[in-house]
Amino acid sequence: MYTFRPILMKLVPKVKLSTLGWVGVGMVTFVVFLAIFAPLLTPYDPTRTVGPGFQPPCWEHPLGTNKIGQDMWSRIVYGARTIIIVVLLSTAISMLIGVPLGLISGYVGGLLDRILSMIMDAIYAFPSLILAIAMAAALGPGIINTAIAIAIVYVPTYFRMVRGQTLSIKEQLYVEAARAIGANHMTILVRYIFPNVISIITVVFTLSVADVVLTEAALSFFGLSVPAPTPDWGFDLKAGHPYLLSGYWWLITFPGLMIMILAVGFTFIGESVAEYFQAMEVRT
Amino acid sequence: MEEILKMRNLKAYYFTREGVIRAVDNVSLSISRGELLGLVGESGSGKSSLGLSIVRLIPPPGRIVDGEIIFRKMDLLKLPEKELRNIRGKHIGMIFQDPLTSLDPLRKIGDQLIETIIVHTRVNKEEAKEIALRALERVGIAPDRFDDYPHQLSGGMRQRVMIAMATMLNPDLLIADEPTTALDVIVQSRIMDLLSDLKRSMKMAILLITHDLALVIERSDRVAVMYAGELCEVGSSEKVSQEPLHPYTQLLLESIPNVEKPRTKLIYIPGSPPDMMNPPAGCRFWPRCPKVMNMCKSIPPRPLELDGRMVRCHLYNGGLESGG
Amino acid sequence: MDEILRLINIRKWFPVQKSFLERLLAKEKLFVKAVDGVSLTVWRGETLALVGESGCGKTTLGRLIVRLIDPTSGRIIFNGMDITDLRGEELRRLRRKMQIIFQDPYASLNPRMPIGEQVAHPLKIHGLAQGSELRDIVMKTLEQVGLTPPEKFYNVYPRALSGGQRQRVAIARAIVLKPELVVADEPVSMIDVSLRASILDLMLMLKQEFNLTYIFITHDLAVARYIADRIAVMYLGKIVEHGPSELVFENPLHPYTKALLTSIPVPRPLKEPKRVELKGEVPNPINPPLGCRFHPRCPIAGEICRREEPELREAENDHYVACFYVT
Numbered sequence: 029m030y031t032f033r034p035i036l037m038k039l040v041p042k043v044k045l046s047t048l049g050w051v052g053v054g055m056v057t058f059v060v061f062l063a064i065f066a067p068l069l070t071p072y073d074p075t076r077t078v079g080p081g082f083q084p085p086c087w088e089h090p091l092g093t094n095k096i097g098q099d100m101w102s103r104i105v106y107g108a109r110t111i112i113i114v115v116l117l118s119t120a121i122s123m124l125i126g127v128p129l130g131l132i133s134g135y136v137g138g139l140l141d142r143i144l145s146m147i148m149d150a151i152y153a154f155p156s157l158i159l160a161i162a163m164a165a166a167l168g169p170g171i172i173n174t175a176i177a178i179a180i181v182y183v184p185t186y187f188r189m190v191r192g193q194t195l196s197i198k199e200q201l202y203v204e205a206a207r208a209i210g211a212n213h214m215t216i217l218v219r220y221i222f223p224n225v226i227s228i229i230t231v232v233f234t235l236s237v238a239d240v241v242l243t244e245a246a247l248s249f250f251g252l253s254v255p256a257p258t259p260d261w262g263f264d265l266k267a268g269h270p271y272l273l274s275g276y277w278w279l280i281t282f283p284g285l286m287i288m289i290l291a292v293g294f295t296f297i298g299e300s301v302a303e304y305f306q307a308m309e310v311r312t
Numbered sequence: 313m314e315e316i317l318k319m320r321n322l323k324a325y326y327f328t329r330e331g332v333i334r335a336v337d338n339v340s341l342s343i344s345r346g347e348l349l350g351l352v353g354e355s356g357s358g359k360s361s362l363g364l365s366i367v368r369l370i371p372p373p374g375r376i377v378d379g380e381i382i383f384r385k386m387d388l389l390k391l392p393e394k395e396l397r398n399i400r401g402k403h404i405g406m407i408f409q410d411p412l413t414s415l416d417p418l419r420k421i422g423d424q425l426i427e428t429i430i431v432h433t434r435v436n437k438e439e440a441k442e443i444a445l446r447a448l449e450r451v452g453i454a455p456d457r458f459d460d461y462p463h464q465l466s467g468g469m470r471q472r473v474m475i476a477m478a479t480m481l482n483p484d485l486l487i488a489d490e491p492t493t494a495l496d497v498i499v500q501s502r503i504m505d506l507l508s509d510l511k512r513s514m515k516m517a518i519l520l521i522t523h524d525l526a527l528v529i530e531r532s533d534r535v536a537v538m539y540a541g542e543l544c545e546v547g548s549s550e551k552v553s554q555e556p557l558h559p560y561t562q563l564l565l566e567s568i569p570n571v572e573k574p575r576t577k578l579i580y581i582p583g584s585p586p587d588m589m590n591p592p593a594g595c596r597f598w599p600r601c602p603k604v605m606n607m608c609k610s611i612p613p614r615p616l617e618l619d620g621r622m623v624r625c626h627l628y629n630g631g632l633e634s635g636g
Numbered sequence: 637m638d639e640i641l642r643l644i645n646i647r648k649w650f651p652v653q654k655s656f657l658e659r660l661l662a663k664e665k666l667f668v669k670a671v672d673g674v675s676l677t678v679w680r681g682e683t684l685a686l687v688g689e690s691g692c693g694k695t696t697l698g699r700l701i702v703r704l705i706d707p708t709s710g711r712i713i714f715n716g717m718d719i720t721d722l723r724g725e726e727l728r729r730l731r732r733k734m735q736i737i738f739q740d741p742y743a744s745l746n747p748r749m750p751i752g753e754q755v756a757h758p759l760k761i762h763g764l765a766q767g768s769e770l771r772d773i774v775m776k777t778l779e780q781v782g783l784t785p786p787e788k789f790y791n792v793y794p795r796a797l798s799g800g801q802r803q804r805v806a807i808a809r810a811i812v813l814k815p816e817l818v819v820a821d822e823p824v825s826m827i828d829v830s831l832r833a834s835i836l837d838l839m840l841m842l843k844q845e846f847n848l849t850y851i852f853i854t855h856d857l858a859v860a861r862y863i864a865d866r867i868a869v870m871y872l873g874k875i876v877e878h879g880p881s882e883l884v885f886e887n888p889l890h891p892y893t894k895a896l897l898t899s900i901p902v903p904r905p906l907k908e909p910k911r912v913e914l915k916g917e918v919p920n921p922i923n924p925p926l927g928c929r930f931h932p933r934c935p936i937a938g939e940i941c942r943r944e945e946p947e948l949r950e951a952e953n954d955h956y957v958a959c960f961y962v963t
Contacts, residue, residue: 210731223748496689
C-alpha cells in the first residue's frame with residue numbers, strides 16, 4: 029500500500045488547466061522541444077557564417093540568413109536553449125532566496141521581518157527593467173550573470189507573496205495543533221507551513237515567468253546578456269532591426285515571433301493556474 | 313386552516329462542473345396561516361436550498377427545475393422577477409443565520425429599516441419611521457437604538473433587528489434559516505419566544521429551518537424531516553416526537569443527548585449522509601437504515617399519507633401496523 | 637482520589653488592540669478579561685465538563701491548561717509539578733502527557749499531509765517509534781478511532797474525509813502519544829447531528845482503554861450531561877458553580893445555571909418547562925460588572941451583589957456555588 033512518490037512530484041501541486049492553459053502548455057512545450065533537440069533539428073552551426081548574407085528564406089535556409097551569413101533557423105533553435113536556461117536559472121535563484129526569506133520573515137516576525145521587508149520593498153520599488161539593466165551592466169555579460177541580474181529583480185515578488193501567505197497560515201488552527209503535539213519551529217515551518225505556500229509559489233512562478241522572458245529579451249536587446257556569437261533572440265532582434273527598412277523582414281520577424289510565443293504561452297499557463305487556485309480557495 | 317404556501321413536486325438542482333446535485337428533489341409541503349413549521353435536516357440535506365427556492369433566490373449554478381410554489385393563489389415560479397421582488401420583503405420575510413451579512417455595516421439600522429419600508433410601500437418618511445419604530449418595539453429593542461450601527465449591537469439584538477425588518481410589513485410568511493444557530497441558548501430561547509409571539513399575534517406562517525431537532529420539536533407545530541434532498545417524514549411535532557415513523561427520524565431522536573435523561577444509551581446512525589452527486593438507488597436512506605429490506609435498495613419509496621402525516625418508507629406500504 | 641491537574645487563581649487578560657492614535661490618547665491599557673481568576677481541581681480518570689456560553693472564557697481556559705497560551709497570572713499544577721513556567725524542550729516533553737482536540741476538524745488538520753503521517757507525526761517528533769513499528773502503531777490507532785480499514789485512510793489527504801472522519805483523525809493524533817489528560821474543545825459542535833453520538837461514544841470508549849482524564853469544553857448542556865462526571869459552569873471568565881454532574885443537573889443552585897438549564901430545548905420533555913428568564917445579554921468582558929458579575933441579569937440579585945464578589949463555597953456535598961443567596 030505504501031506508494032512511493034518522488035519528492036519532486038510531491039512538491040508540484042496537481043493543477044487542472046483550462047483550455048487556454050493547455051494552449052499555453054503547447055506553446056511553451058514547442059520552445060522547450062526546440063531547446064532540447066537543437067542539434068538534431070539544425071543543419072548548421074549557429075555561430076558560423078554558412079552562406080551569403082541577407083538571404084531571404086529559401087530551401088537551404090528556411091528562415092534566411094543574417095548580415096554575416098549565419099543560418100537564422102539554427103540561431104532561432106539554439107536561441108531557445110539560451111532563453112530557457114536563463115529563465116530556469118534565474119527563477120531558481122529567485123525562489124531559493126525569496127521563498128526561505130519570506131517564510132522566515134513571516135513566521136518570526138518582529139524586527140527581522142521589518143528589516144527584510146524594508147530591503148525587499150526597496151528593491152521592488154525600482155522599475156524592474158532599469159534594475160535588471162543596472163545589475164547586468166555591473167555583473168558583465170554571460171548566461172550566469174544574466175540569470176543573477178534577472179533573479180534579483182524577482183526575489184521581492186516571491187518574498188512578498190510567501191511572507192503574506194505565511195502570515196496567514198501561521199494563524200491557522202493546524203499550526204496551533206502542531207505546537208500542541210510538540211513540534212518545534214523548524215518542523216512547523218518545513219512540514220506545516222511550507223507545503224501550504226507551494227500553491228502560491230506556483231502562481232507567482234507561472235505569472236512572473238513570462239515577465240522573465242521579456243526581461244531577458246530586453247537585456248540582450250541592449251547587448252547586456254550573453255556575449256556576441258551565442259545565439260539569442262533578443263540579440264538577433266537588435267542585430268536585425270536596422271535592416272527592416274531595407275526589406276529584410278525575416279531578420280526580426282522570427283526572433284520576435286519566438287519571444288512572443290514563449291511569453292504568451294507562459295502567460296496563458298499563469299492565468300490558468302492562478303484561476304485554478306482561486307477556485308480552489310473559494311471551494312474550501 | 314388556510315394554506316398560505318403550497319409547494320408541489322419542487323425540484324431544485326445544482327448543475328456543477330462535476331455533476332448534478334439534486335439538493336431539493338420532489339418536495340411537496342404546505343404551510344398554513346399561524347403555523348410554525350420546522351424543517352429539520354443535517355447539513356447538505358437541502359433544507360436551506362428549499363428555503364431559498366421558495367423565493368427563487370437559489371444561487372447559481374442552482375436552478376429550480378420543476379414543480380410549483382403556490383403562494384396566495386399565485387405560482388411564484390411563473391411570476392416575473394419584478395413582481396417577485398415586491399413579494400420578497402413585503403409578503404415573505406426572510407432571516408438568516410448571520411444577521412451581519414444581511415445588514416449594511418455602514419448605515420444606521422433605523423435608516424435601513426425605513427428604506428426597506430419605502431421601497432415596498434407608498435408611505436412617506438415619517439410614516440415609515442413610525443412603522444420601523446413599532447417593529448423594533450415589538451421585537452424588544454428600545455427606540456434609542458434607532459440610530460445605532462449594526463456593530464454596536466450584540467448578536468442577539470442584531471437578530472432581533474433582522475426579525476423586525478423581516479416582519480414590519482406584516483408578511484404572510486416568514487422564512488427563518490438557522491436564525492439562532494450563532495446564538496447562545498438563553499438568547500436562542502428568547503428569540504424563539506419572540507417568533508412564537510409573532511406567529512400568534514400576527515397570524516404569521518413561519519418556516520423554521522434548522523439542524524436542531526430538539527429545538528424544532530419543542531417549538532414548532534409541525535415538523536418536516538429532510539434527508540438527502542427529500543422529505544422523509546412530515547407530521548405534527550407531537551406525533552413525530554412521540555411516535556416517529558421513518559427510521560431516520562427514529563434514529564435521529566435517539567441520537568441526540570437529552571439533558572433531562574443522563575447517560576441513556578445513545579443510538580447512532582451508521583455511515584454518513586450520501587454523496588448528493590450519486591445518491592443511492594432506491595430509498596436514499598437505505599445504506600444507513602437498520603430496517604432495510606430488499607425492495608428499499610432498488611425501488612424509491614413514495615410518500616404515504618398515514619394517520620394525518622406523511623412518511624416516505626416501504627415499511628408502511630401496508631398501513632401503519634405494517635411498520636414497526 | 638488522585639489529583640491530576642490543579643489551577644490556582646488563573647487569569648488571562650488579552651490586551652485590546654488599538655491604533656497608534658488611540659494608544660497616545662488613552663490613559664490606561666484596556667484588557668479583555670477572558671479568564672479572570674479560576675481555581676479548579678481535576679481528578680485522575682474523570683471527565684470534567686466546562687460549560688458556558690460563547691465568550692465565557694472556556695476555550696481560553698482549555699488552551700491555558702495545555703500551555704498553548706501563557707496565563708497572565710496564577711499557577712497550573714500538573715501531576716504535582718508546577719508547569720506554569722515551562723519553556724522550550726521541557727514544555728515540548730510535557731506535550732506527551734497532555735493533548736488537545738480542537739473544535740473545527742476542517743481547520744485543525746494540515747491539508748497537505750496524508751492522514752497516516754498526521755497521526756505518525758507526534759510519535760516521530762518525540763522519537764517514540766520509527767519504521768515498521770511506527771506504521772503498526774499508526775494503523776492500530778486509526779483502527780481504534782474507527783477509521784477502518786486503516787489502509788484505506790493511511791495515504792489519503794484530509795480533504796477527502798467528512799467532518800466526522802476528520803475529527804476521528806484529530807482524536808487519533810491526540811491519543812497516539814498515550815497522554816494522561818486530554819482537553820476536548822467542543823469536539824462535536826461542528827459535526828453532523830447524526831454523527832455526534834458516535835464521536836461521543838468513541839471518546840468514552842478511548843477513555844476506558846487508555847485511562848484518560850478529559851476536560852470537555854462545551855456549550856451544549858445535553859452533551860455535557862451525557863459525557864461528564866463533573867460539571868463546571870463558567871460565566872464571564874469565572875466559575876460560578878461546579879459539582880458532580882447529577883447534583884448540578886438535578887439541583888442547579890446558581891441562577892445562571894438555572895437559566896441555562898431551562899433554556900435548552902428538550903425533545904419529549906419529562907417535566908413542564910419552567911423557564912428562568914434573564915434580562916439582557918452577556919456584558920463586555922473588558923469591563924465586567926462590579927460585585928457579582930451576574931448581578932445585572934440576575935432575577936434574585938440584592939444589594940450585596942452590587943458591592944461584593946461572591947466566592948465559590950460548598951453548598952452541599954462537593955457541590956460548589958458562587959452566589960450570596962444560595963443556602
